Amino acid sequence: MNMDRDRETDINFDFLRGVIMGAAGCILVLLSALTIAQYAGKINVAAGLKWDENGMSKEAVEIKDKAEILSSYINRFYLNDIDYGKMGDIIYKAMVSGLDDKYAAYYTKDEYKDISEKTKGEFCGIGAYISQGKNDNSLKVAGVVKGGPAEKAGIKKGDIIVEVDGENIQGKDSSYAVSKMKGKKGTNVSILVMRKGNKKPITFNIKREVIHDNTVSYKMLDNNIGYISVSAFETVTKKQFKSAVDCLEKKNEKGLIIDLRDNGGGLLDTALDMLDQILPKKLVVYTKDKNGVAEEYYTKDDKEIKIPIVILVNGNSASASEVFCGALRDYGKAKLLGTKTFGKGIVQSSFAFRDGTGLKFTTSKYYTPKGINIHGTGFEPDIKVKSNGKMTALKESGYKVDNQINVALDYLTIALKSKR
Known part of the structure; x- marks a missing residue:
């Protein structure tokens, strides 16, 4: 779709894969990929993958052995021609579906091509x-x-x-x-x-x-309070968000509303780049894999927005949206207003194979700067306001806004007056 988008926070890693030959070979290749994915970013995967039973569980070895037996029976006795390409895709998808990970998926060549295009805008x-x-x-x-x-x-x-x-x-x-x-x-x-x-x-x-994909829209509301709506965290969003921030600053904004309602996430790199427009150089999120190995992510420079900020959220604000919210709230830079967020505090990694297929599954949990993981719970807003669906026109600008934006405007207006 447009926003024909995969709604996960993705970290992409590419590695070479050989051509798949036969059902047993298919399984061996995929099992190898699953093993290496546990250490994504820690091992030189570009060197290729090799089968090694020493690091496998007894159950995994049994699966490999059973696959070889099945392959032998099929090759020897099956009456019709075998479409190994179709067989391989079905095997791969079945293996990934057995991970008990609703975000995991194996993609055929055509599927992965389409999915890869989605972040280009x-x-x-x-x-x-x-x-x-x-x-x-x-x-x-x-x-x-x-x-x-x-x-x-x-x-x-x-x-x-x-x-x-x-x-x-x-x-x-x-x-x-x-x-x-x-x-x-x-x-x-x-x-x-x-x-x-x-x-x-x-x-x-x-x-x-x-x-x-115009993922960002913005305008100046009453009392010089800027408003930026972000629908997703895609590649194009970085530039669009920067343009919005720069334009509102030139118009002498005094406060800022960032609308992340119904924003289900996107690319982690984009969220980091957007945080870099607001926060000075700081730790904004870190991840931990199954072995407890942590990877930290920082903003890059000392540029900082020094105005009060309110972030609008709801139950569809997820993943990269929550990374963004968590960093700004932990550092006291923003208040969350609306309803509880989705609660996706895990990271998926995607792997591209040389034959054009792809693989994605959960590889780590992410934590806010204060060490908070909100997976399954979400963020409770600082200011709880349910949407009533009613729109009213603002006195100065004439823009029609909903009740949640109105409450955000009132909060920022009072905050600005208290600073005078």
Whole structure:
């Protein structure tokens, strides 16, 4: 989709892979990949992978041996020709699905190509933001691109995607669903959704278009309080966020509202770059892998925004959004306003293979500067305000804003007066 985006915080590592030959060979290759992924970034994976039973559990060795036996029987007795490519993809996906990790996925060549394109900010899709349900893995439309194909067709925020081109994608990885929605410019895709209040599903036939991912919008509200909305943490977001910050500073902003509602995350590097626009050189997040090995991430320079900040959040604010919120709150730079965040305090690493396929799974937990991990719990806002859906016009600027923005404006206005 547009925002046909995978909603995880991704750290990318590339490594070489040989051509897969036969079912047993497929399994050996993938098991090797799983072993090395535990140390992603700590080992020179570019040198290639070798099978080593010494580091494997008894159960893993048994799987490898059983696979070799199955392969022998199939090669000897199966009547028809064997499509090893299809067999391999099914084996890989089955292995990854057995990890008990809802964020894990194995991608075929076409799937990984589509998924990799999503962070470039321009691609052919329908222009809808997708978030994955916390408890049921449902794929919900978190928003649509203004003027995009999805909006024109009538897809609305809150719609739950059930099928794409006749394929049931309920419970599937969000990245897989997104790759199904993308395609060549001018081609059509059929989307079946369930909508609150409707007993029957609704089908939309949508023509794919090039989607220009404008992930940041901004404006100056009343009392010289700036407002920046960030819909996702993509590659293009870095430059767009910097432009917004610079423009509002030139307009002499006194306070700032950063809207991360319904922002399900994206790239960790982008979150770090955005924090660098606000915080001086500091530790902003660190991760720990299964062996307790930590990796720390810092902002790069001493540039700092010295104005009061409120960050708007809700239950769909997740992953990179929570990294961003956690750092600014830990250092007393911002107050969170809204409802409790999603609670995704883990990091997925993605691995690109030489044959064009890819692999992704959870490799570490992340912690705020004060050592807080919010996985499964989320951040409770400093100022709890539920959205009532009502819009009112501001007195000075005339902009229509919702009740949560209004409360943020009131809070910042009082904070600014107290400093005088």
